[in-house]
Amino acid sequence: MSVQLSTHQPEPDGAGQTGDGGAAEVELVLTVAAVARRLGVAPATLRTWARRYGLGPSGHESGTHRRYTERDLGRLQAMRRLTLAGMPAADAARSVLSTDARAGSVSRAPSQRTSTAVNVVAPPAGTPVQRDLVRAANSMSAAAVSDLVRRSIAAHGALLTWRDLVEPVLDAASRRWPNAADCTAVERLVGYAADTAFRDYAARLAEPVGRRPLLFGCAPGEHHQLPLSVLAAVLADRHIAVRNLGPSVPADALAASVRKTGAAALLLWAESMTTADPAVLASLPVTRPRTEIITAGPGWQSVALPRKARHVRGLDSAVSALMHAVSS
Known part of the structure; x- marks a missing residue:
């Protein structure tokens, strides 16, 4: 989509559109705070990435407010994915910028672009x-x-x-x-x-081990459930059963599920800081025997957790913690 930038009035959530009364195509622009919420990082992290690695907003001029375009957001999303996968920030930034440079070198001017779809390509040395x-x-x-x-x-x-x-x-x-x-x-x-x-x-797991089940759920307002489905399948290979409550589980439903099942552990996923609410954790009941409260996902990484909860980073750590909970 071709774009023309002009002065805009931000919407209440920090996003806005630019335009000239509908005659030109428009592009969403975002404030630092809005981008930070979408990525689940602190605004200071965005400023660091801009200062150290050049991943700042396009066309930013000194003395003006920072405004990120959709293309800027795409680069930052790629940066976020790579760092969460364990790649050092400097290496991740080089990868993102080199990919962006290659894309720019082969793209045509906006007025010459066609609507032909861009296909995803297989990873290097793909199987x-x-x-x-x-x-x-x-x-x-x-x-x-x-x-x-x-x-x-x-x-x-x-x-x-x-x-x-x-x-x-x-x-x-x-x-x-x-x-x-x-x-x-x-x-x-x-x-x-x-x-x-x-x-x-x-769901097809037969004869699970362990007397107490595991509970999985996405935090209220969180809809990224693929990580929970993958983790449940990995545990199924170890004959450990999971009761997956799915996306956006209300806080009272989480509490009721813990009470009704006597689960060995509850794992609560949050992709974004906006859905990682420690009050939800604090409201969970104390059970006998104890249900271990485990948080997972990038949204929880910068959140102060209540004492009864702990955070795991990465798939291997989550599997280890949950297997320990079942065997305790």
């Missing part, structure tokens, strides 16, 4: 099944994507399917032209189809 998954995703075939994921889980297990198949393709979708709407559509389709496959696999 045949990765390429099959990319082809299915680019054709927007959720059934084919789900079938490939199901067959991989059956053959290799949930953990390897996530790390060697689904995660690399999702990463390719976010890093390759991260500001392109069609790649966002592909990423969402892969995520939805994979989520279905992982959830169905976990």
